[in-house]
Amino acid sequence: MRVLFIHPNFPAQFRHLARAFGSNSQNQVIFATKNENPEWKIPGVTRAMYAPHRQPNRETHHYLRNSEEAVLQGQAAFRTAEQLKKQGFIPDIIYGHSGWGGTLYMKDIFPHTPLMCYFEWYYNAYGADADFDPSDPLSVDDYLRIRTKNAAILMDLVHCDHGVSPTHWQRSQFPHTFHPKISVVHDGIDVEYFKPNPGAKLILPQLDLSHVDEIVTYVARGMEPYRGFPQMIESLAYIQERLPNCHVVIVGSDRVAYGKSLPDGKTYKQYMLEKVPLDLSRVHFVGSLPYGQYLKVIQASTAHIYLTRPFVLSWSMLEAMSTGCLIIGSDTPPVKEVIQDGVNGLLVDFFSPKEIAERVEEVIKHPTRMADIRLQARQTIVEKYSLQQLLSQHIELMSKVAKSS
Structure with a gap:
């Protein structure tokens, strides 16, 4: 399978998935990212770097700065994907983290490739993090800013083929109309690494x-x-x-x-x-x-x-x-x-x-x-929450989405 992962902070939530796909020589795995840290290397995974050509304009309305930054990252990721396409790489599936912007224009460069998005959080002014602390009340400006902050995520919700949230609570924050499109699959905990050590000092x-x-x-x-x-x-x-x-x-x-x-x-x-x-x-x-x-x-x-x-x-x-x-x-x-x-x-x-x-x-x-x-x-x-169980579920879901095109 040819897989394109997208996250500005390589490898982030895709660390275990990238390692699993990269370990199979029959796969071609490319990770589009802004992270150049040489300490992070995953065998079988090629990094494709992207970088926005400028920062968001300081004069941009403050409700829209996140959106402008996402568009700039989306443009940069698109340019990198365009080069990959010219080199003959057409992914069977694209899987990226929604909200940063890298996934925004993938359907425009690879229109026939299924797109999966990792939906970590949807911003709500009511009933979650924003209005939780009574000593830190929200202003009207906060309510409007928070609603607008979801613009890039909403674009992904509409044009992606499927999504993943790590917990039911996190999925519950997204508009109910999109819930059938989002599976709950946690990234997984390596229970063989994170295990008790009785008497540890x-x-x-x-x-x-x-x-x-x-x-x-x-x-x-x-x-x-x-x-x-x-x-x-x-x-x-x-x-x-x-x-x-x-x-x-x-x-x-x-x-x-x-x-x-x-x-x-x-x-x-x-x-x-x-x-x-x-x-x-x-x-x-x-x-x-x-x-x-x-x-x-x-x-x-x-x-x-x-x-x-x-x-x-x-x-x-x-x-x-x-x-x-x-x-x-x-x-x-x-x-x-x-x-x-x-x-x-x-x-x-x-x-x-x-x-x-x-x-x-x-x-x-x-x-x-x-x-x-x-x-x-x-x-x-x-x-x-065992990685050993959830990783196989995650891979199976990606394979199912890849075959849905």
Whole structure:
């Protein structure tokens, strides 16, 4: 099969699929991307680079800047696809991430090739992430901007042949009229890699906690309100008071990956550490980690805090569950799709740092009672989110769509 993947941040959600198709010498696999990072190489996969010829105009109406950026990326991806076509490459299927723009004009260069789109998120002003925090109300301008932000995604919804969303919650955000066109297939968790390591001690190049028995962990791409970073920091004051031997390990970059930055230029880490007095000798910010070190963190975790607005569900929560982590998760729709309180994890009010601390204390002081919850967390991922099962489903769906032309 000839496959064209499209994502500006190679390999992203298509890492396992690209590797699977690339491992078969009978396939020809090309990945169109903006990412030139030489560290990412997948055997059997050829990268085809594209780059917009300019940035969005600063004078463009701010509702339309995302749309203009998507069009520019779409043009760049089209030019790259045009070169591939001249070289004789006609894909049997195209699979790209919707919203960035790379998929917008693929039907114009390959009109007879089925197009699949990965539909990660549809922006809604009501009932999801945008209006979740009552302390951060939306303005009229926000309502209009958010509606307009879906323009490129709506184009893909109309002209694609089929789509995929990773969770039922994420699919539910898209207009109902398109639901029959979108299958729910998660990217999958490698349960053979993310597995428990009983008795693991945490030793990283920059941190040795081998002497510590109580380790609370938190993982996110950025330190931001969307992933409950302020509430997590506030909970640490209660945790440190209740658990004097407990250490906390925070994995992630000191930046905002989703949502708004602070207007004064401070990061949320700076702001929260100024606001909440903590014993920082027991709080360890280790930055973003390579997979091997990140795995050691969650394998050694006693309790893992995962908070999110009603938004995209993080891989990190499922990876942590796969290692047998005891998740203290926010009582929000994306988490509740996976976690049942008291069965395979514990749920808390996103906005209650005190409740978060109480449940962390409950986990640490009652290890025997929590043992079955850890087992059930692992079992949930093995049964429902295992890469070994979902990858074959994903490939089968792509093959079915490819044959539909």
